[in-house]
Amino acid sequence: MSEPTENDIEWWDDFYPEGWRDIVHRLYASIEAVSPGHKILQIKEKFGGLRYYVAVDNYADVEALIRDAEAESFMTCEDCGQPCTVTENGWISTLCDEHNPMKDKHYD
Numbered sequence: 001m002s003e004p005t006e007n008d009i010e011w012w013d014d015f016y017p018e019g020w021r022d023i024v025h026r027l028y029a030s031i032e033a034v035s036p037g038h039k040i041l042q043i044k045e046k047f048g049g050l051r052y053y054v055a056v057d058n059y060a061d062v063e064a065l066i067r068d069a070e071a072e073s074f075m076t077c078e079d080c081g082q083p084c085t086v087t088e089n090g091w092i093s094t095l096c097d098e099h100n101p102m103k104d105k106h107y108d
């Protein structure tokens, strides 16, 4: 058993919300299928959505895959992976009703 490295998807699991793990791991597999051994530059959450940065020989091959996964993240709770919508309450979060801390708060 060797330790995961930056080229293993598991190495990145701590860098993005847990609820998106399925999306990210599926995206990784899809990119591997067209660009084996692709180099991950960064995976993170930004403005309520997933960002997945890669270095591949031909970005056009993977652009649609990444765009689809990023679009899916905007509809997926970043805590639990349930379907949801982005809420904007001063900050943007992609959380289902159960995990949205702002849900029951009211402001004048």
Ligand SMILES: [Zn+2]
Pocket (backbone or CB within 6 Å): 077, 078, 079, 080, 081, 082, 095, 096, 097, 098, 099
């Ligand atoms: Zn949730």
